[in-house]
Amino acid sequence: MSKLYIYAGIAASIVLIAFGAGSLYMGFDGRDRVRDDLAREQIVGTEDSTIPGQKVDTGKEAEAFAAVMRKHTLEATGGQTYAQMGRFLDENGKPTSDEAAAAKDPKTGEPVENGLRNMWVTSTALSTALNTAYFAERVATFAIVMGFALLLTGIGFLVLTVRILLPSTAGAKTARTASAVPTTS
DSSP states (O other): OHHHHHHHHHHHHHHHHHHHHHHHHHHHHHHHHHHHHHHHTBOOOOSSSTTTTTTTHHHHHHHHHHHHHHHHHHHHHHTTGGGGOOSOOOSSSSSOOGGGGGOOTTOOOOBOOOOOHHHHHHHHHHHHHHHHHHHHHHHHHHHHHHHHHHHHHHHHHHIIIIIIIIHHHHHHHHHHHHHOOOOOO
8 A cells, every 4th residue: 555655645746746847837938928918019108107108018017007098098088988978979079879969970971979989998998908918917927826836845745755655665675574584593
């Protein structure tokens, strides 16, 4: 039975070490990918942001820039969100959701859309992408931490297996060998 424990302990150690190494690789690779993708977009923090003039190339900076984008969008819409704005504009340029009261485009005859709603959609899409980058970097950091934890746990199990189970087996073999040898008196 003790050989089973030894092999199981070694196998568990190897699996934990392998998963730890894989998690570390995936975490560092994921974090680098997020940062490279952000840097490629050439986003620079605005003067009224928490990162003025700074290139956005980390998840935390992406989150900060997404927050300032929302602030700017709310300023442009008078504090209204997408759902609070009228779909169209009337003859005076005021928002309305009543299609019959909406001004008509002279070329198409269609109701004139409220451009601020389109801006809101664009802002939401861009800030969602930035917040996703923040989240992805956090997941990568978690994978790195878990990788170290798994790696250390695997090494710990391996040390325990070698130090506790193998010496007892070696000691038992020595005792059996010693008792099998006839002694002369």
